[in-house]
Amino acid sequence: MIRSISIENVRGIKNQTFSLDIIPNKPSLLVAPNGFGKSSLAAAFSALRTKRMELPKEQHHLGDESLAPKLAVTVKQGAQTFTVTADGNSNAIAGTFDVHVVTSRLRAKATKHNMGKFTTATASLEISELVLVQTVPLKVQHVYDVTAMRGRFGVSGKAFRNLDKALGNPTLADGLIDLFGLMDKVEGVRIQNDIRAMTELLQAQTGTGDDIRAWADGALRLRLEAISAVREIADLLTSAIAPEQGRIDALLSGLQVALLYLHDKKTFKDACKYLSYVNEKESFEDIIKAFGATWKKVRPVERKGSLVVSFPSAMHISNGQRDSLCFAAELRKIERSVSLRDAILVIDEVFDYLDDANLVAVQYYITKLIKKVRENQRSVYPLILTHLNPYYFKNFAFADQKIYFLKKSKPAINKDFRALVGKRKDPSIEKDVSRHYLHYDPASVEIKAKFTALGLREAWGDSAAFQAHTEAEWDKYVNESDNYDPFAVCCYVRVRIEKIVHDAIPDAARKTEFLDTLMTKNKLDFAVTNGIDVDDTLYLLGIIYNEGMHVHENVDDSSPIVSKLENRTIRHMLIESVAG
Known part of the structure; x- marks a missing residue:
């Protein structure tokens, strides 16, 4: 497995180590919010050349070329653990891994127009040419009689x-x-x-x-x-x-x-290489046909000794078709280059913006690549960089995907809170926990004996004590402490929002009906139908506060929630809404 990846002086990363334990031949989704440094990780691998790292000036940390870039990969093979590194002078990674990086091919282009006394410029988006085969072999036939x-x-x-x-x-x-x-x-x-x-x-x-x-x-x-x-x-x-x-x-x-x-070994080899190239070209043509792009004149052509595919202007081909077609072609190219070394495949800015159908298509091609590598008795590490949390997106459909959160957060779910959420559906406490713990009800309940029987925190058997705990965690969050429980914060926000809306209902009978309504969204809808002005923000924040009501076994649930809570705009929205 790949134990860790360390990066120095690449784009936004000064010096950072990602402890991962990535398992080979399984899709690995590396999740982090936008702006965290996913593209810096991709840039570090993209800079690898046969003998050294060659990082463009603008991708050095702070744009300072005196800050030397470095990439290190720590690997565990059986009982042995070792680290291979690359920098501006050497590349030991190349002796252990073939490295491939796939990114979006969309680029901004400025075109100048000379208008005589002045010059104007127009901006457009273009899709960079994809080189499928760097050198087309000579056309040689077998000499067979x-x-x-x-x-x-x-x-x-x-x-x-x-x-x-x-x-x-x-x-x-x-x-x-x-x-x-x-x-x-x-x-x-x-x-x-x-x-x-x-x-x-x-x-x-x-x-x-x-x-x-x-x-x-x-x-x-x-x-x-x-x-x-x-x-x-x-x-x-x-x-x-x-x-x-x-x-x-x-x-x-x-x-x-x-x-x-x-x-005649030379003629035989040259003939095989040319026929293999023909097969490769046909496979690329089949991929393009599968995506229905032929009518846009997207096809492999031989140009200057290489096989390339050019694309029309970005406005003439859909984003999903463009990205998934490029992705499939690049993976086919990688599949045909499987060597005696294991491979690292870094995929950046491809998955995040695909629709369901195209996302299924590109996952199919990754699955095919893994199968091909396994058949060659080698390993591949597909590292898919994304800002989406796959737990909440059904279109991430790999059978055995692994998820790693790059941004580790100090705030984490309290073990007692995790236990409570995990056992919230137990018949002995389900009704009370739902009504008096995870939703708002002005009355409190005392069920300590039931909590004790389930191995839950006894003091929280008094719902008032539990609500006091969530309020204390909320205060930590407001004061920007780094040891708050994000799940307790989510719970407090949901209960507080329900209380604000409940208190705005003037009629006692309708207040009771509000409390009897299941699910926060339904409660808000009920209030709206009864003439209460419910701010749209309270609905929007449901994406945040509802996330903290679900836990997964052996999973870092805290990091994806904290990444949202730590967003300055989200923090402001929460504090403003809870203040009423």
Whole structure:
């Protein structure tokens, strides 16, 4: 796992360590409010180059180039823990991880217009070009002659299938590239001797092609299986080209491919690389078609030796389509570059502004990437930077997502308060707790025996004592103490707002009906229908005070609430509203 990430002198971060314990091959959502430094974290990883960090001047802390940037990643592997770092002089991170950073491609552009005696400028938004393949390989074809290949085996050559069409398959080329190392080993003396011996046996056979294949299935199959390259190529041919073919057919074809490779390695490799590129280009075209962007002339094109995709003006393509399409294309690019190292994928400013449908789409592509990396027996750490709390947004739908709050807050839920909220639905106390603890009622109740039986704080069995506790926590919050209970503050605000509205109702019968109404919003609605002027702010603050009435097991519930409570505007709204 990644134990921690430390950053120095990058944008708004002077020196900060994020203790995370990030588990590999699971989507990790790193949550923090806007302005906290999520983009600084992304910028630090974006600055990594092969040999050093190269941070643009404007992204140095305080814009001061004398403040040297540094990035450190602490990793735990089994019982071993170690730290790899990168700075302006070196990059040890590159020896452990491949790093990819995906951000929004939307950029502001200023265009100057010379009007003779004066110059004007107009601003517009444009989407930066996405380079899919940096260098398009030369167009090279396999030099395969089935007649010449069969001639090596005499009359028995008829048993070998024609691979001309198969070798032109781009999907096969991807797999063959991974087998270059194995095919090199076919040059070994032992394997070459075995191939010569099998060739002599084949040359001595007679009969039809089917007869010879049947003989080879009994006499040569195990020997061919013992040659790793032949076996792996046979498996690849079966899965990518002809799943219905017999095993001996696949093995004899595997032998052909290995011999073709040894005959001219350079041409074979170049042909595979070009076909792999064709496959890559087709996959990008498929992605773009899936997002329905072809009518806007968004398509991969070869330009100056690279494969790129250009976008129309931002006003001519929807934000969701643009961001999700770019994201899918970049993840496909990353998927095809999986190496022998583990990977860190940092995703910044992509998830936060997508609609439900596009958010589901990009999550699909992350899931595919994780699956691909696992198949290669490697690990990937997808770090999704967001200001949204995923607990409250159903469209974050990963099956096993992990959530980390970057901004750790000193204020935290009191353990007794957590226990009370956790057991609020117990039948023995549910009605009393709802009416006299978590909502406003001028009367108090005394249920200490029930609290004791449930292991709750006995003193709070008197609802007046509990209300006194929440008021004391509110006073800490107002005085800007750093040890208040955010849940108690939320509870106090909700109860206080209900009291203010309750007291504004002049009729005693309607006051009672107000108290009998369930849920704060319904109480406010009831007051409005009875002629009470309820400020819209009291409704709006429901987003804040209702959040403190829910807890999750083994989760940092405090940080997301505190991030809202500490917002200066929210603080002002709360204090003003509670004052009545």
